[in-house]
Amino acid sequence: MFPISRFVSESAAADLLQQVRWRDGVECPRCRSDLTVRNGSYRVYQRYLCKNCGRTFNDKTDTIFAHSKLKLKEWYFTIYVFLRFNTSIRQIEAELDLSYRTVRRRVERFASALDAPSITLSGPVEIDEVYVSAGKKGRERDQESRSRGLSTRGRGSYEGDKPPVFTLVDRGSNDRYVVPAKSADESTIRLLLENHDQESLTVYTDGFRAYEPLEEDDAFTREYVVHGDGEYANGDIHVNTCESHASLTRRWLSPHRGVSKDKLTPYLRAFQLRCELYRKPGDEALKHALDAAL
Numbered sequence: 001m002f003p004i005s006r007f008v009s010e011s012a013a014a015d016l017l018q019q020v021r022w023r024d025g026v027e028c029p030r031c032r033s034d035l036t037v038r039n040g041s042y043r044v045y046q047r048y049l050c051k052n053c054g055r056t057f058n059d060k061t062d063t064i065f066a067h068s069k070l071k072l073k074e075w076y077f078t079i080y081v082f083l084r085f086n087t088s089i090r091q092i093e094a095e096l097d098l099s100y101r102t103v104r105r106r107v108e109r110f111a112s113a114l115d116a117p118s119i120t121l122s123g124p125v126e127i128d129e130v131y132v133s134a135g136k137k138g139r140e141r142d143q144e145s146r147s148r149g150l151s152t153r154g155r156g157s158y159e160g161d162k163p164p165v166f167t168l169v170d171r172g173s174n175d176r177y178v179v180p181a182k183s184a185d186e187s188t189i190r191l192l193l194e195n196h197d198q199e200s201l202t203v204y205t206d207g208f209r210a211y212e213p214l215e216e217d218d219a220f221t222r223e224y225v226v227h228g229d230g231e232y233a234n235g236d237i238h239v240n241t242c243e244s245h246a247s248l249t250r251r252w253l254s255p256h257r258g259v260s261k262d263k264l265t266p267y268l269r270a271f272q273l274r275c276e277l278y279r280k281p282g283d284e285a286l287k288h289a290l291d292a293a294l
């Protein structure tokens, strides 16, 4: 259910921020003390006084929402439709009657506040990489990605505006991760697969050479299919789940065709968040999104 009250009433929006931010009690943003008292209000936002250091602050202080021209309810609407409906910045701009620049900066400020996913793998794990066009502008980029899709193995590089993006599917936990990288090399792959419970993590890959060193390492059991030989699955050995998740990633990025490579990380973290809250009811989803950015 679309949490509409949070988008029309600024005080309902402020209530939600209070609930999420102070879930474990109010804490001074400067000295972390919990010796705080309510101290009037700043517009509709509750204000507090820290009895330890004397600072006053309100619900928005030191969050991405502080010092913003946008009202909280407009922020929420922006974040919600961006994550939930994969709405383009242009469309949000039209709905809210704000400038493109304002909406884009807010979306990016939100996305930049998101943490990297913490990856702990139970395995077996599928891993695969694709190269996304990021860095060129508008049409040129668009045509290229349409003819080749996301997958231009061996051609992409960060410098060449086609950074690699890894997809990991943990079949044990069913968690999925999408992580952009500077290069698709052994050290990046090791870093992604580093945290695992099993003594020897089973890893399914395709025939890409950068996965070969895993075979020499007792911490991994690598099994692979060679796509070039027309082999796409051998029983459990395949990366098909990665490929379908990568196509969702492509759909996520498609309305944001101006994403440059230095913004790719925040946009993909937002995609990660979108997947996490996908099946949650509206109000829960909005809370989850706020929590992720605080």
Ligand SMILES: [Zn+2]
Pocket: 028, 029, 030, 031, 032, 033, 050, 051, 052, 053, 054, 055
């Ligand atoms: Zn304090």
